[in-house]
């Protein structure tokens with residue numbers, strides 16, 4: 001509880017360091033007030049913050065279609081999904097705060113482009129079918145990444161991930177359902193679904209990060225129990241899961257080299273354009289500017305709400321303090 | 331018994347925010363009763379300017395799928411916590427009293443149920 005309490009970063013003690021290593025070795029969870037190495041804390045803060053940023057920036061490409069959803073049912077589903085993503089952001093900012101940072105500082109780092117979010121959200125949603133492709137592929141890739149994080153060594157992060165994973169399965173299914181409906185619809189609708197999958201397939205594979213031999217921090221994250229599988233392992237898992245689903249959808253994946261390797265039982269896929277990944281990550285994607293500008297605008301336009309809520313709280317605080325407890329709660 | 335670990339250094343808790351900056355909305359711990367008959371369980375935390383907003387935010391953040399029938403919100407600063415080290419001597423008195431558990435006692439065969 002009181003998860004904000006923590007030892008000051010930088011405090012050292014060989015016995016505590018030994019305890020930390022023992023707990024990792026026993027696959028025990030590290031909790032907020034436990035001693036932890038500074039680098040472990042810093043890595044978690046960065047990873048959880050960037051994860052949280054991805055959740056809230058990820059609301060934008062889909063929210064783009066809320067007003068134009070083709071039916072009330074689809075609109076309600078999409079609103080629920082986008083609201084979930086806001087919730088995911090909040091769980092994760094909460095988990096990051098247990099490490100001794102302030103959510104406001106993290107949002108400032110996002111707004112000033114000093115911290116990143118998943119580069120997938122820098123691609124535009126140009127048709128309604130993109131909502132389906134995002135649910136199926138982007139949320140699908142996110143689930144593949146996130147399920148092992150439910151066993152992450154840091155307790156609050158792992159608990160947030162359990163909650164998130166439960167909600168993500170609806171996200172993926174509604175996307176699949178949407179694409180299936182389009183795929184089985186008119187020729188025009190089918191083409192729209194195929195076009196969306198063509199555009200989202202490769203960026204989804206990039207979501208797992210650079211190949212293992214170019215991912216210098218992975219080994220340390222594995223040793224700390226933050227990461228349980230390598231980028232390439234997770235990517236392969238996702239491809240193996242997704243290819244048969246594309247068949248059910250009656251849609252093809254835009255990779256002529258995609259073949260089932262009878263020996264390994266895994267699908268082999270073509271080369272990923274890592275130059276594109278680097279370019280989009282550095283800010284050169286189609287929507288980088290737009291996403292941050294929108295985020296900053298929403299933050300600034302919400303300032304009066306925060307001020308009003310604080311003023312209201314201040315005005316009513318003395319009254320509340322005098323009110324006696326009316327029931328024994330436990 | 332585990333080896334005796336060196337006691338942790340005195341806890342330094344997160345101090346108040348630096349004076350030049352306005353404090354943000356306070357942190358609340360959220361406890362949710364999943365259904366009648368169960369106790370409230372810690373679900374997570376959130377920021378809100380007052381208790382009323384904290385309850386509303388807790389409903390939106392933690393009970394979007396009927397996860398709760400009752401919510402408590404408690405200012406995080408109001409919670410006193412024991413030492414983070416679960417192997418701390420604080421819990422030691424419970425560790426060596428095996429006779430507190432029913433399995434400590436072997437019953438004669440004839441006793442079928444107890």
Ligand SMILES: [Fe+2]
Pocket residue numbers: 055084085088164168
């Ligand atoms: Fe999410």
Ligand SMILES: [Fe+2]
Pocket residue numbers: 085139142168171
């Ligand atoms: Fe999602």
